[in-house]
Amino acid sequence: MYAYMNKILYIDLTQKKYYFKELQQEIVELFIGGKGLGLKLLYDELPPKLDPFNEKNLLIFVSGPLTGTLAPSMRGCVISKSPLNNMFDDSYFGGHFIQEVKYAGYDAIVISGKSETPVFILIEDDNVKILEADYLWGLDTYETYDVLKGKLGKDVKIACIGPAGENLVKYALIDCDPHRQAGRGGLGAVMGSKKLKAIAVRGSKGIKIKEPKLFFEEVKKAHEFLKESTKPLAKYSTLINIPFSNEMGFFPVRNYSSGSFEKRSSINYDQHDKRVWLRDSACAACPIHCSKLGVIRRGAYKGSLCDNVEYETAGLLGGNIGISNVEDLNYLNLLCDKLGLDTISAGGVVGFTIEAYKNGLISKEDLGTDIDFGNTKAVAFLLNQIAYRKGIGNILAEGVLKASSIIGGGAEKLAVTIQGYEVPAWGPRGSEGMGLAYLTGDRGGCHQRAFPIAYEVEGVWQGQPVEDGKSINLKPEIVIWEQNLLAALYSLTICEIARGGITVNQYLDMFKYATGRDIDQDEFFRIGERIWNLARLFNIREGWKQNYSAMPSRFKEPLPDGKMKGHYFEENKLSQMMLRYNQLRGWDENGIPTNEKLKELRLI
Ligand code: SF4
Incomplete structure (x- = not known):
């Protein structure tokens, strides 16, 4: 398949072995890559109900089809079962590490097992080594880069953990070259539980593009468009x-x-x-x-x-x-x-x-x-x-x-x-939509799974008028639309900061010319919906239960200041939104996807 490397690297730290598997076309058709691909691997290959620090937990670094090309603002993704909340977790990082993984020949690296002593992994194309890392254990992330780059050369790209990951702090991050963080959900602690201090990668392979001329024309347009539309952010x-x-x-x-x-x-x-x-x-x-x-x-x-x-x-x-x-x-x-x-x-x-x-x-x-x-x-x-x-x-x-x-x-x-x-830095009081987004987030209360605040403030969504954040009208529709869209975009591993500066059709055009696969917006949203449903299935399997009254006590008290002053969350409104959300999703009243929905999405 064009734009993919068509290969996944598996590393077992208990056995100190590695092997390769071919990337399956059927998975790519249903899930694209990035979030979708990593989730599918986790769902299929992780035994249910394990402690996240169990050696069988998987730590998956995954790219998307446009990662490593000149398509703008593509990032990397780490996926695992989170030690912070025992749910599915996908955490994204910028920089250059995941691009190097792709240049080494892999769409994903799946790490299982647990070493007895600290190790780091060195990947140079097909050459994979699991090396002793006693001398790195205890170093902070900056020191780890310095020592490893001093030893291996400045051109290797690194992902590593600091002392928090080593000590299994449940919100430890993974630091990815050059100090871009896969922050949320404690996946650095999963890495630490495997006694894996770092991964260093150097790749020399190219990415095959289906229609190079048309692809580069689209890429050029996207870069120009982004530069213009994101000036204050820049x-x-x-x-x-x-x-x-x-x-x-x-x-x-x-x-x-x-x-x-x-x-x-x-x-x-x-x-x-x-x-x-x-x-x-x-x-x-x-x-x-x-x-x-x-x-x-x-x-x-x-x-x-x-x-x-x-x-x-x-x-x-x-x-x-x-x-x-x-x-x-x-x-x-x-x-x-x-x-x-x-x-x-x-x-x-x-x-x-x-x-x-x-x-x-x-x-x-x-x-x-x-x-x-x-x-x-x-x-x-x-x-x-x-x-x-x-x-x-x-x-x-x-x-x-x-x-x-x-x-x-x-x-x-x-x-x-x-x-x-x-909770992230968008307090939900003043935005019923944000409250619903947090309560239904696939990895926990997260602002990067849906951001209804934007539509509540603009007063319009998809051509329809939207009431402000104190109203619950239309919020389930907006949250679902956002969740499906973002799940699909994360299967391309887009950076959400760039998201507002480029249209979905522009992403799909770049995808088409890179891979040769032409999908329209409806299919793209359908892929996002499939990913969202699979994440829900994973979480249910791991013990997740719907609880719309799980809003913190603080958010049940009136907001003391700001334009949305006085707003707070009431259980009856939350339950109304949740009911509507489940109905629109085709789930039962407990938030469990129905067989009919799963068949429709080709998940069973
Ligand atoms: S917008 Fe910022 S965080 Fe996103 S890819 Fe570009 S530089 Fe990185």
Whole structure:
């Protein structure tokens, strides 16, 4: 098949063996690649109901058909069963690592088993080695790059974990060359459970394109289109969302007790641009250059080189823990990157901990420090405790949901999680649609599976008028449409930042000329729906149950500020939306896909 490498690399770390399998055309027809392909492999090949740290859990790095070509803004995807919430997890990363996997000749790498001692994998085309990595164990992600690149050459591309992954912190990330993170769901801990410190890849193969001339014409148009349509993002990155989010009341402030940060101007996009920015950088073949490299030029952390924070991190490591200057914010982001902690979950955990401490549910002795919102030094101490599972860090490393139940005494009421995920930087109060999106997300409460806020604010979706975020009308329709579309787009491994700057038809044209397969939008949405249903089947098999009252207590209290002030979630509205959602999906009242629906989607 054109644009695919038609080969999957399997590595068993217990047996210290590897082998190849041909990529099956039937799977590609039904699932395309990326999210769809990885999910299908996980569903078929992972024995049910295993602990995510069981050696049989699979860690799957997967690309899409356009990955590694000049098609703009394609990323990589890691798939596994999440240790954070025991659900399906797909986590995306930019950079250049997955492109190199493809150049080495693979559409996916499926890793199973568990080594007794630390190892890293070196892949050079068909030559695969599992090598001893005692000397890497304990290093942070930046140090790991330095040592491995010093040993293997600067041209190898690396994916690695930091101390958090080694210590099985349930929201540990995988850092992918050059320091782009597969952050959510704790897949770094799955890698750590296999004693796999890093993967280094060097490839030399090309990608065959079906219609090169037409493909490059489409690619050129897409690059030009993206450059024009994403100018503010290119200049300021996703930080551009800070004013809007605060104005509406969506921004996380002090463990989500508020939605508008009074010190937001101190961490706004222009401050990063003026005080930290050093130069722009981009993932492979991306004309947007939304990534920014920076240097901390003043204060206690002066001289540190860093990747500038993006919106989610500004929300969770900024407002949510009361940090109000860009230097400290960038330092905490850098610390999380080095330790290998997902900044969204880490910010959620720290915000929860500070509030629990202030409420007397955790003592100073337990914590090992005095802490308050805005205390950077104490937050840094806590992040280190978590990454190394020291003291109370051992409990907090489990994530907010479990930590709150261990701490008890009412701490559960302070836990801001949905489906086991610490909530992202789009507080759902003020958006019924976002609440539904979080409650039905296939990997947990996630803003990257549907973003109905955009339509609630614009007031229109697919030509139909949309009521604001306090109304539930049309929200199930919008959420389902978004979920199906994004599942299909993630099967191409698109970057969602680029999504708004390019049309679905443009993606499909590039796909057509690269692969020779012509699919229309209806079929593309149908593939997305198939992927979404299979993810639901996986989650049900692993013990997931529908619970529309699982909205955190905090979101059942009125939003205190912002334009959507006063909004909160009521069970009767949530149950109405969920009922409609299930009906529209062709699922029963418990959210279980019917046989009829599964047959229609060719899943049985
Ligand atoms: S938009 Fe930003 S994150 Fe997305 S691929 Fe481009 S540079 Fe990477």
